Amino acid sequence: MQNKVQLISYVDRLGGGGVADLRRLLKRPLQGLFGGVHLLPFFYPIDGADAGFDPIDHTRVDPRLGDWADIQALSQDVDVMADVIVNHVSADSPQFQDYSEKGDGSRYAGLFLSLDSVFPLGASEAQLLKVYRPRPGLPLRPITLKNGQKKILWTTFTPQQLDIDVRHPEGQAYLAAILQRFAEAGIRMIRLDAAGYAIKKAGESCFMMAETFEFIAGFAAQARALGIEVLVEVHAYYRRQIEIAARVDWVYDFALPPLALHAFFFQTAEPLKQWIRQRPCNALNVLDTHDGIGIIDIGADSADRAGSPGLVPPAELDALVERIHANSRGQSRQATGAAASNLDLYQVNCSFFDAMGRDERSYLLARALQFFLPGVPQVYYVGLLAGHNDMDLLARSGVGRDINRHRYSADEIASELQRPVVQKLLQLIRLRNECPAFGGEFQLHESAAHELRLSWRAGAHEARLRIDLQTLDHEVCFGELSLRF
Incomplete structure (x- = not known):
C-alpha cells in the first residue's frame, strides 16, 4: 500500500453514478489526492438489508454500478481495496x-x-x-x-x-472464488469484514479466539499468494487490537477517532499520548468510516472491566458520548442505540464534522493529527467534504449509520469542494502525500498535558505538528511551508 492518503467511499454515494463516474471524479476534481480507494460493497445487490454487506452474489458487480471491467480500469489509476465479507451471505443467495x-x-x-x-x-x-x-x-x-x-x-x-462455516469445504470454496475474482480485476487490497466473528466454538465467546487468528492467517496467506494485502476490521479492547496487529498485515486505528474527540473536548492530550506510545504502526488511520464512532475501542475490557481499564475513565467516556450528542444538537442521539435499527452497542452514529460541533479549526487540526501519526491515513467521503448529518436519509431508512452515509450528487460535490474548510483539507492531503519526511522517522515530543507535539524527519526533510488544545494555537509545517487554520 502506498504511504499516501486513501479514500473510503460507496461507489454510488459520491456523485450518484457508477464505477466509471467515480473514476472520472478521481481523475478530475480529485486528481492526485489519493493513492488508493476503498470501494465499499459494490456487489449485487448494493441495497440489501445492510447496504451491500449482505451480498446475494459476492462475485458479481451490481449492474447499476458497472462491471468488473470498470473495476479493473479504476485499478489502473489507483490502488483499489474491496471488502471480503467472510462471516455471512444473504438469505437470498x-x-x-x-x-x-x-x-x-x-x-x-x-x-x-x-x-x-x-x-x-x-x-x-x-x-x-x-x-x-x-x-x-x-x-x-x-x-x-x-x-x-x-x-x-x-x-x-x-x-x-x-x-457461514468458513472451515467447511463449501465455505472455503466460496471464499476462494471471491479472492480469485478480485485478483483478476486488479484488486490489490482486501478488508476482511466481520472477521472477528468468523469462527464459532461451543462454550467460547466466538469472537477473536485462537481459532479465529488461525483462520485469518490462513485466509491472508491465500490472499498474499494472489498479490493481495489484507486489512482486518475488528472493534475491540485496545490491547487486543495491538495483539491483532502483530499477526496481520494491517489493522484500523479505531481508537483514534474517540481519542481525538476526547483530546479536543477535555483539552488534554494525555490519553492520546498514552495510545501513541504503544499503538501499532501497521495501521490505517481513520477519523470516520461508513460505521459509527467506536467507543469500545478506548473503554475498559468488557470481559474484565475491573482488571483491564480503558484509555479513558468510564465517566469521561460517558461525557464524551454526551458531548457528541450536544455538539450534533441531539441528532446523533436519534441515530444511536435503541433509537435506530441496525443497532450497534459500541458506536455513536454521527458525522465527524458534526461530532466536533462544526468547528472548522478543530476539525482540520484533527485531520492533521490523523495524517501525522505513523500508518496510512484513510478519509471517508463524507469527511472529505466536511459533511453534515443526513437526517432526511435517517428518517427514510431508520438505519442509524445512514446519518453519515449521505448521497452526494455531482452538483453537490462541485459546491462542497469550494467551501474553505474543504479547500484547506485538500491542501493538507496534498502536502501529506508529497512531503518526503513521512517516509522517515517519527517522534512524539515531550510536552505539557494540554499540548501535542509530533514530528517526522527524513534526511533534510522535516514535518512538524503542534497543537495547544486549550487555545487551539497550532503549528502545521511541511518543510518551509506552514499552514494556519
Missing part, C-alpha cells in the same frame, strides 16, 4: 435458496451454521450468554426451509445475513 429447497440433500447444507452445528450436544444458557455480541439478543434465527425442515440458523448481525 443462490446457495441458501438451494439449501432451502433441498435441505440436508443440498451440496450447500454444510455451508450454513446452525445452532446444532455449533452446539452438537446442545447449548446451555451459560454457553449462549458467553457468546460475544455486537448487538442485543442471541445470534439465532428460527426458520422453516422451503422443503419443510425447521432450523435455527446462526445470524451474528441481521436475520438476513446468514453466517
Whole structure:
C-alpha cells in the first residue's frame, strides 16, 4: 500500500453514478489526492438489508454500478481495496435458496451454521450468554426451509445475513472464488469484514479466539499468494487490537477517532499520548468510516472491566458520548442505540464534522493529527467534504449509520469542494502525500498535558505538528511551508 492518503467511499454515494463516474471524479476534481480507494460493497445487490454487506452474489458487480471491467480500469489509476465479507451471505443467495429447497440433500447444507452445528450436544444458557455480541439478543434465527425442515440458523448481525462455516469445504470454496475474482480485476487490497466473528466454538465467546487468528492467517496467506494485502476490521479492547496487529498485515486505528474527540473536548492530550506510545504502526488511520464512532475501542475490557481499564475513565467516556450528542444538537442521539435499527452497542452514529460541533479549526487540526501519526491515513467521503448529518436519509431508512452515509450528487460535490474548510483539507492531503519526511522517522515530543507535539524527519526533510488544545494555537509545517487554520 502506498504511504499516501486513501479514500473510503460507496461507489454510488459520491456523485450518484457508477464505477466509471467515480473514476472520472478521481481523475478530475480529485486528481492526485489519493493513492488508493476503498470501494465499499459494490456487489449485487448494493441495497440489501445492510447496504451491500449482505451480498446475494459476492462475485458479481451490481449492474447499476458497472462491471468488473470498470473495476479493473479504476485499478489502473489507483490502488483499489474491496471488502471480503467472510462471516455471512444473504438469505437470498443462490446457495441458501438451494439449501432451502433441498435441505440436508443440498451440496450447500454444510455451508450454513446452525445452532446444532455449533452446539452438537446442545447449548446451555451459560454457553449462549458467553457468546460475544455486537448487538442485543442471541445470534439465532428460527426458520422453516422451503422443503419443510425447521432450523435455527446462526445470524451474528441481521436475520438476513446468514453466517457461514468458513472451515467447511463449501465455505472455503466460496471464499476462494471471491479472492480469485478480485485478483483478476486488479484488486490489490482486501478488508476482511466481520472477521472477528468468523469462527464459532461451543462454550467460547466466538469472537477473536485462537481459532479465529488461525483462520485469518490462513485466509491472508491465500490472499498474499494472489498479490493481495489484507486489512482486518475488528472493534475491540485496545490491547487486543495491538495483539491483532502483530499477526496481520494491517489493522484500523479505531481508537483514534474517540481519542481525538476526547483530546479536543477535555483539552488534554494525555490519553492520546498514552495510545501513541504503544499503538501499532501497521495501521490505517481513520477519523470516520461508513460505521459509527467506536467507543469500545478506548473503554475498559468488557470481559474484565475491573482488571483491564480503558484509555479513558468510564465517566469521561460517558461525557464524551454526551458531548457528541450536544455538539450534533441531539441528532446523533436519534441515530444511536435503541433509537435506530441496525443497532450497534459500541458506536455513536454521527458525522465527524458534526461530532466536533462544526468547528472548522478543530476539525482540520484533527485531520492533521490523523495524517501525522505513523500508518496510512484513510478519509471517508463524507469527511472529505466536511459533511453534515443526513437526517432526511435517517428518517427514510431508520438505519442509524445512514446519518453519515449521505448521497452526494455531482452538483453537490462541485459546491462542497469550494467551501474553505474543504479547500484547506485538500491542501493538507496534498502536502501529506508529497512531503518526503513521512517516509522517515517519527517522534512524539515531550510536552505539557494540554499540548501535542509530533514530528517526522527524513534526511533534510522535516514535518512538524503542534497543537495547544486549550487555545487551539497550532503549528502545521511541511518543510518551509506552514499552514494556519
